[in-house]
Amino acid sequence: MRVLLTGAQGMLGSVLLPCLQSEHQVCGVDQKDFDIGEEAAVGRAFLELRPEFVFHLAAFTDVDGCEANPYKAEQVNALGTRNVARACAEIGAGLLYVSTDYVFDGRGKRPYREDDCPNPISVYGLTKLRGERHVQALVARHIIVRSSWLYGPCGKNFVVTILKLAKEGGDLRVVSDQRGSPTYTRHLTLKLVELFATRAYGVFHVTGTGDCSWFEFAGAIVQSGGYPRLRVTPITTQEAARIARRPAFSVLENRRLAEIQLGALPHWSEGLAQYLEEGWRRGEFEMQAPNPQEAPLTQKVTCRRSGNKS
Numbered sequence: 075m076r077v078l079l080t081g082a083q084g085m086l087g088s089v090l091l092p093c094l095q096s097e098h099q100v101c102g103v104d105q106k107d108f109d110i111g112e113e114a115a116v117g118r119a120f121l122e123l124r125p126e127f128v129f130h131l132a133a134f135t136d137v138d139g140c141e142a143n144p145y146k147a148e149q150v151n152a153l154g155t156r157n158v159a160r161a162c163a164e165i166g167a168g169l170l171y172v173s174t175d176y177v178f179d180g181r182g183k184r185p186y187r188e189d190d191c192p193n194p195i196s197v198y199g200l201t202k203l204r205g206e207r208h209v210q211a212l213v214a215r216h217i218i219v220r221s222s223w224l225y226g227p228c229g230k231n232f233v234v235t236i237l238k239l240a241k242e243g244g245d246l247r248v249v250s251d252q253r254g255s256p257t258y259t260r261h262l263t264l265k266l267v268e269l270f271a272t273r274a275y276g277v278f279h280v281t282g283t284g285d286c287s288w289f290e291f292a293g294a295i296v297q298s299g300g301y302p303r304l305r306v307t308p309i310t311t312q313e314a315a316r317i318a319r320r321p322a323f324s325v326l327e328n329r330r331l332a333e334i335q336l337g338a339l340p341h342w343s344e345g346l347a348q349y350l351e352e353g354w355r356r357g358e359f360e361m362q363a364p365n366p367q368e369a370p371l372t373q374k375v376t377c378r379r380s381g382n383k384s
């Protein structure tokens with residue numbers, strides 16, 4: 075099948091691209107190819123490439139950056155997604171859009187289900203939700219996948235940040251009153267491909283199994299990364315004083331995946347162990363006590379950039 079992937083050089087896109095290429099004829103595009111905020115450019119590219127299915131990952135993902143620049147956030151996340159959805163509708167392509175746990179306000183007392191009412195509390199969450207609405211309104215054959223707390227090769231992420239700070243020494247102060255589910259991009263990618271193959275449509279929550287606070291996640295990273303004696307101090311969201319608000323509880327129940335009999339993703343701690351081991355073998359991390367196994371990497375990822383984002 076002819077597949078188009080937007081955001082191909084982003085953190086998730088870099089892992090998804092080779093995975094899709096093993097089964098489909100895939101064209102990966104990025105901002106250097108065209109800006110999704112420019113409707114005419116998107117339309118032209120789609121007419122030329124004629125994809126039968128589109129995986130739309132491109133987004134302005136810096137959560138604090140979106141708060142500081144809401145115009146750009148709307149332009150890329152909401153209107154950019156509308157442009158992609160319109161172009162899909164015009165050529166009859168199906169569309170998979172990756173969205174976020176930040177569409178919820180975090181006041182829930184149990185994991186959010188796909189049909190719970192979103193109520194974003196940040197510009198990022200709001201503009202991603204507007205993207206979802208455009209996809210639902212314009213493309214009949216759509217899949218919306220909400221995931222959370224992504225980490226993996228090819229991009230700045232929480233794991234890399236904590237390991238860098240750990241190497242520099244000193245105490246780490248990490249927020250303990252926000253809970254979510256860290257998700258390894260390799261695990262998410264495999265599930266996206268599986269989900270796509272079922273031809274099931276609608277909204278799906280797809281996250282690593284289990285949940286933790288950022289503080290607990292940081293504790294696991296320093297422990298497994300070889301800095302067991304490093305002190306991690308819990309702080310409140312208020313103390314962290316970030317620009318954008320974040321949901322206190324954004325755990326997602328992967329209910330629809332179970333309904334269509336697709337297995338759950340591995341636990342986030344398994345994903346972390348796998349990521350650290352692979353990263354160490356590629357020389358990406360300055361870990362003190364790696365625990366590599368001899369098996370070679372099963373899938374190569376080519377990182378063409380070193381992005382910075384939240």
Ligand SMILES: NC(=O)c1ccc[n+]([C@@H]2O[C@H](COP(=O)([O-])OP(=O)(O)OC[C@H]3O[C@@H](n4cnc5c(N)ncnc54)[C@H](OP(=O)(O)O)[C@@H]3O)[C@@H](O)[C@H]2O)c1
Nearest residue numbers: 081083084085086105109110131132133135173174221224
């Ligand atoms: N990261 C997370 O924790 C997380 C959690 C839940 C959901 N998601 C969603 O998952 C998807 C992938 O996230 P990610 O972390 O892989 O993102 P990422 O690393 O920030 O990559 C985003 C990609 O989008 C491209 N892009 C940005 N603005 C564009 C524009 N105007 N036109 C065309 N391309 C543009 C970027 O290209 P340039 O590098 O050239 O700018 C980049 O390749 C996003 O839709 C995000 O909202 C992410």
